[in-house]
Amino acid sequence: MVEAIAFYLFAFLTVAMFTITVMSKNALYAMSALAAGMIFISAFFFLLDADFLGVVQIIVYSGAVMAVYAFGMMFLDTTKDVKEKNPSKKIVFFLSGMVALLLVLIVLSPIVSDKVQALYPISHDIGNAEAVGIVLFTKYLVPFEVAAIMLLVAMIAGIILASKRMDESITLKIDQEIERSKKEQQ
Amino acid sequence: MDAAFVIATIIKILIVLGIFSALAGFGTYVERKVLAFMQRRLGPMHVGPYGLLQVLADGIKLFTKEDFIPQGAVRPIFMIAPVITAATAFIAMAAIPMFPEFTIGGYTVKPIISDINVGLLFVLGVMGAGLYGPLLAGMASQNKWSILGAARTAIQFLSYEVVTGLSVLAPVMIVGSLSLIDFNNYQAGGVSDWLVWKQPIAFILFLIAGFAETNRTPFDLLEHEAEVISGYATEYSGMRWGMFFIGEYANMFTLGFLASLIFLGGFNDLWFIPGAIAILMKVFFIFFFFLWTRASWPHVRPDQLMWLCWKVLMPLAVINVVITGIVMMF
Numbered sequence: 001m002v003e004a005i006a007f008y009l010f011a012f013l014t015v016a017m018f019t020i021t022v023m024s025k026n027a028l029y030a031m032s033a034l035a036a037g038m039i040f041i042s043a044f045f046f047l048l049d050a051d052f053l054g055v056v057q058i059i060v061y062s063g064a065v066m067a068v069y070a071f072g073m074m075f076l077d078t079t080k081d082v083k084e085k086n087p088s089k090k091i092v093f094f095l096s097g098m099v100a101l102l103l104v105l106i107v108l109s110p111i112v113s114d115k116v117q118a119l120y121p122i123s124h125d126i127g128n129a130e131a132v133g134i135v136l137f138t139k140y141l142v143p144f145e146v147a148a149i150m151l152l153v154a155m156i157a158g159i160i161l162a163s164k165r166m167d168e169s170i171t172l173k174i175d176q177e178i179e180r181s182k183k184e185q186q
Numbered sequence: 187m188d189a190a191f192v193i194a195t196i197i198k199i200l201i202v203l204g205i206f207s208a209l210a211g212f213g214t215y216v217e218r219k220v221l222a223f224m225q226r227r228l229g230p231m232h233v234g235p236y237g238l239l240q241v242l243a244d245g246i247k248l249f250t251k252e253d254f255i256p257q258g259a260v261r262p263i264f265m266i267a268p269v270i271t272a273a274t275a276f277i278a279m280a281a282i283p284m285f286p287e288f289t290i291g292g293y294t295v296k297p298i299i300s301d302i303n304v305g306l307l308f309v310l311g312v313m314g315a316g317l318y319g320p321l322l323a324g325m326a327s328q329n330k331w332s333i334l335g336a337a338r339t340a341i342q343f344l345s346y347e348v349v350t351g352l353s354v355l356a357p358v359m360i361v362g363s364l365s366l367i368d369f370n371n372y373q374a375g376g377v378s379d380w381l382v383w384k385q386p387i388a389f390i391l392f393l394i395a396g397f398a399e400t401n402r403t404p405f406d407l408l409e410h411e412a413e414v415i416s417g418y419a420t421e422y423s424g425m426r427w428g429m430f431f432i433g434e435y436a437n438m439f440t441l442g443f444l445a446s447l448i449f450l451g452g453f454n455d456l457w458f459i460p461g462a463i464a465i466l467m468k469v470f471f472i473f474f475f476f477l478w479t480r481a482s483w484p485h486v487r488p489d490q491l492m493w494l495c496w497k498v499l500m501p502l503a504v505i506n507v508v509i510t511g512i513v514m515m516f
Contacts, residue, residue: 028260028325035318051304052364059311062318063347069321070340079260079328127303129364 003047010043028078035065052128190293198299202279210435211241217477224481251424258328259421267326268426271319271433275440278312281305282443283367286453286461298367305366306358309444310350313399313437317343319430320401320408324418335417338407338488345495346398346405352503353391356510357381357448370452377456382449387506389449391499396441398491401434403480407488438476442469
């Protein structure tokens with residue numbers, strides 16, 4: 001009973017938050033709703049006794065959305081509404097609606113035919129973190145390693161992109177020196 | 187789920203909320219006094235004996251001050267930001283075992299609100315999410331100092347979180363569990379069993395990252411008065427500002443409990459001192475350590491903080507994890 005109430009409460013909250021994310025014209029509302037929605041999703045993991053995944057959801061997405069805030073801070077005036085340009089609203093709504101419907105159908109179809117079974121149900125003998133680790137390092141070892149390599153590639157690319165002229169500090173320079181180095185570049 | 191469990195949990199929540207809100211007020215008094223003695227001053231002296239009632243005077247001021255919202259601010263976000271800081275600070279405390287179990291009238295009380303088996307990660311994650319308070323406050327205030335504070339919050343969060351996670355990873359590997367109660371039981375054999383002897387580097391890294399997490403000097407960038415007026419809190423007044431304050435002090439106590447549970451033997455009996463008093467002494471020592479550092483170190487610049495976290499502390503933490511792994515394997 002308590003689980004059912006909690007599930008519907010958090011389902012409603014999550015959907016409401018992501019609706020605000022999509023519909024709002026204010027970047028600050030959109031980002032805050034995104035962060036809140038991501039944190040509300042962790043409640044589903046807690047309800048399913050998957051504490052570890054729930055906590056990981058909070059840690060990972062609070063950090064990830066914080067990076068989105070940094071971009072929002074740099075590119076937009078977050079206290080004002082963003083003027084959006086979408087000339088053909090009908091096409092946008094039709095396409096996004098169809099994609100959403102398709103996704104719902106794809107996810108629903110196995111449930112309708114009642115074939116959903118947990119491959120690795122939560123067992124109370126071993127802890128959550130251990131269970132994830134066992135699955136990750138046996139059956140899903142190859143995807144795990146591939147993901148690690150992808151992250152490594154992204155990290156090296158990021159370092160190369162950011163490391164140009166990293167040896168000089170912009171904050172310690174006086175304005176004239178910055179102007180001079182700009183002219184030298186041209 | 188029986189009624190006794192529900193009632194006990196609600197009582198525990200109320201006790202934690204009450205005690206730590208009060209401790210935040212008392213903390214300011216202790217902070218002023220300690221800083222004053224370190225700087226050869228007297229500190230608050232006029233209100234009550236030795237200035238003890240200063241806490242009450244400050245409380246009355248905070249509660250009765252006008253709650254002011256600037257015209258250009260984004261109202262809902264501006265209003266909810268302090269609540270996030272205070273709420274996450276108290277939610278984080280839900281998974282901390284504060285004292286050893288004890289019995290009242292035949293009913294065994296576990297002094298932990300919710301014993302989840304990933305307690306350590308939960309506390310760190312929720313405490314980290316608490317930095318959304320300063321971030322949102324700064325971005326919603328429509329004030330240049332505030333947005334500078336918010337930008338500093340973002341870089342501070344992204345810098346210290348990696349260090350915190352990696353520094354506790356080595357103790358987690360040794361204990362083999364993420365539950366704080368297991369951490370405590372692992373160190374049950376006395377002072378020589380404390381994890382700080384096995385993991386001194388991890389302990390120091392955790393404390394340094396903790397200073398950044400709780401926004402204390404030397405990493406007091408978000409509201410550094412000399413540079414950005416009061417940072418994210420520039421536009422706040424009254425109880426909304428007070429909630430930021432309560433959140434910060436509650437986080438200091440949470441961090442004190444975490445450090446004592448993970449590294450300093452937790453609530454095990456210390457020689458002749460019973461466990462409950464032992465852990466309180468450790469927590470208050472760490473609280474005092476925060477103030478001590480504040481009195482003796484200057485602020486750092488934001489770029490120095492990033493340099494420290496990414497180029498010094500993170501490699502150290504990774505090397506520490508690798509060495510721990512090698513030692514455990516052979």
